[in-house]
Amino acid sequence: MDVEKVPTSLMASLQSLGYKATAPRKAIADLLEQKHQGFTAEALSEELPSVSRATVYRNIKLFIEAGVVCRLTLMDGxxxxxxxxxxxxxxxYVCMDCxxxxxxxxxAVEQFVRSIAAELPGQVVDHRIELYVACDRCPAEQAG
Amino acid sequence: MDVEKVPTSLMASLQSLGYKATAPRKAIADLLEQKHQGFTAEALSEELPSVSRATVYRNIKLFIEAGVVCRLTLMDGxxxxxxxxxxxxxxxYVCMDCxxxxxxxxxAVEQFVRSIAAELPGQVVDHRIELYVACDRCPAEQAG
DNA sequence: ATAGAGACGATAGAAAGTATCAATATGGAT
DNA sequence: ATCCATATTGATACTTTCTATCGTCTCTAT
Incomplete structure (x- = not known):
């Protein structure tokens, strides 16, 4: 289990795909840079009243396409x-509380996926693994 | 990797939780018994024009509560x-085609989850693992 | 500076699921 | 077998989340 930080700016990752550096886009990217919790599209939109809701949704999709934002599914769907x-x-893994x-x-997981894949007809195209946790320190960690 | 069939009827699983055996409920349960593909709530509803859409959705929830139906999230959310x-x-695992x-x-997976859990603060409450496959025999297997 | 593709805002619409509530059906008690 | 309390249903309105449309505006390459 390890994580490597990649400090490239979110805006730059869109630009490298040929997307323009517009003001609303930058505002979204800047806000995302601060985020250390999961967030809903709606909440993000509310935090950026100067940006149209449609634009927020559009850009979330682009950030996902660029691989710098991931969509998770909570237990309630x-x-x-x-x-x-x-x-x-x-x-x-997502804390259900904070x-x-x-x-x-x-x-180990990837190895497992490969071993399952070997047993199945066809190809394993992708996989998703999500852990839902209740982290001990939630109350202390409520922040952007 | 193994699977054990549990042939208890879907209707019985609801009744054992105290839910009544109504005609619409039976119709849904009977149809579900036949299903060997994933299905959307909407599609199920369309297959049961005699049952109200609301009732279909309500009962899917009950079947999930009873543990005899699972909700999966596809790659598109x-x-x-x-x-x-x-x-x-x-x-x-879900075939993306059929x-x-x-x-x-x-x-191996469960063991992995336990080992991750041991490294995290707090409790791992639940987990979800989904594999997305393209099964070789799709065209031959299109059926209810 | 300009032009054209890309992006935007506003809004309407789609998709998926939930709430409401009057009418009905079920299952246990009699 | 009948009755009754309560679960369930259908119809529909509503909510939430997200997408499409379209006329206008803004980047960026030249």
Missing amino acids: SHVYSVSRTDHHHHH GKVEEFRAS | SHVYSVSRTDHHHHH GKVEEFRAS
């Missing part, structure tokens, strides 16, 4: 988004 | 439901 701090394939999201990598 | 054929804790859902158990 709702979605939260999380800024990715690593370049590498990884999975997430919304904090952490990334992990574990070769 | 949409939800499909799948009839569970086992009593035991398990995970799923919608077929299979259950698997693998002690």
Whole structure:
């Protein structure tokens, strides 16, 4: 289990895909840089009243496409988004109470996926692993 | 990786929780017994025009509560439901093409989850593992 | 400075699921 | 077998989350 920080700015990652550096986009990127909890699209939109809701949704999609934001599914089926701090394939655990999201990598999982894949007909195209936790320090960690 | 069939009827599983055996409920249960692909709530509703959409949704929730139906999240974030054929804790793989859902158990995964849990602050409350596959035999397997 | 692709805001609409509530059906008690 | 309390249903309105449309505006390459 390890995580490597990749400090490239979120805006830069969109620009490298050819997307323009517009003001609303920068505002979203700047806000995302601060985020260390999972967030809903709606909440993000509310934090940026100067940016149209449609634009917030559009850009979340682009950030996901660029690989710098991930969408998680909570136990109730709702979605939260999380800024990715690593370049590498990884999975997430989410605190059900404070919304904090952490990334992990574990070769054991990937190995398991490969071994399952070998037993199945066809190809394993992708996989998703999510852990839902109740972190001990929630009350102390409520922040952006 | 193994699967144990539990042939108890879906209706019986609701009745054992104290829910009544109504005609719409039976119709839903009967249809579910046939299902070997994942399905959306909407599609199920369309297959049962004699049952109100609200009743279909309500009962899917009850079947999930009873542990005989599971909700999966596809890669695009949409939800499909799948009839569970086992009593035991398990995970799923879904064919992205034909919608077929299979259950698997693998002690390696559970062991991994325990080992991750040991490294985290707090408790791992739950976990979800989903594999997305493209099964070789899709065209031959399109059926209810 | 300009032009054209890309992006934006505003708003309407789609998709998926939930709430409300009057009418009905079920299952246990009699 | 009948009755009754309560669970359940259907119809519909509503909510939430997200997408499409479209006319206008803004980047960025030249």
